[in-house]
Amino acid sequence: MDWTVATYVTYLLVAVPLTVWVAHTLSSNGQVFLEEVFTGNERLAQAVNRLLVVGFYLLNLGFVSLYLRTGGEVVDLRGLLEELSVKIGVVTLVLGVLHFLNVWAFSSMRRRHAMDSFRSAPVAPQGFVPATPYPAP
Template sequence: MSWTVWTYVVYLLVTVPLTVWVARTLSRNGKVFLEDVFAGNDRLAEAVNTLLVVGFYLLNLGFVSLFLRVDSTVVDVAGVFEQLSVKVGVVALVLGVLHFFNVYVFSAIRRRSRTEARRGAPMPPQAQVAAYGPVPPYAAPYPAPGR
């Protein structure tokens, strides 16, 4: 086998397990976060978690596959390490960016749901009138001056 083929093999042996490990870690630890985001709706959190993992695998493994090709011929062990450092580094950066994007989106959803939960429904006018009693027709809207 040529050094270029060895580069491909080592690249796949590093990036595919890295992708699987990151996906499992995000899924396991993200489940608790998603349950909080979706206000305890465990079925919805589990479904979204599964969809995120599938999308993560598709996106990242597709990127790993597209990024597999080496533009120049690798002629020695040093070339293998040079190519791998660039390729694995870019894959790790893409994994990190995808992770932070997901965290940002779900944090925004969480903030929005908490803001809506704190904001109660407005009280209907009838409830306010009932609480304070009817306003007599002879009452002036403002106190008289000098009183």
């Protein structure tokens, strides 16, 4: 096995588990936000959570696959480490951006749900109150 293939294998052995770990963390902690947003509908919260995780996997694993190829031949251990540092660094940055977008999506859903709860009247209408005319000046 040459150094380029070793770089590919090492990259995949780091990037794929890293993606799985971040997805699992987002899924387990995001479930709490979604259960609050979809109050009383736990099945919907779980379904949305699973769909978000699938989308996260598709985006990240697609990026990891596309970014697998190196720019040139890796000839020694130093080249392997340098290539891996760039690749894993970029994958980590992409995971961080997607994590931020996921958290932002959860927060906006939660905020929207909280604002919707303020729109309803706190007390049911008690009846019609006729308008009182203003006195003429």
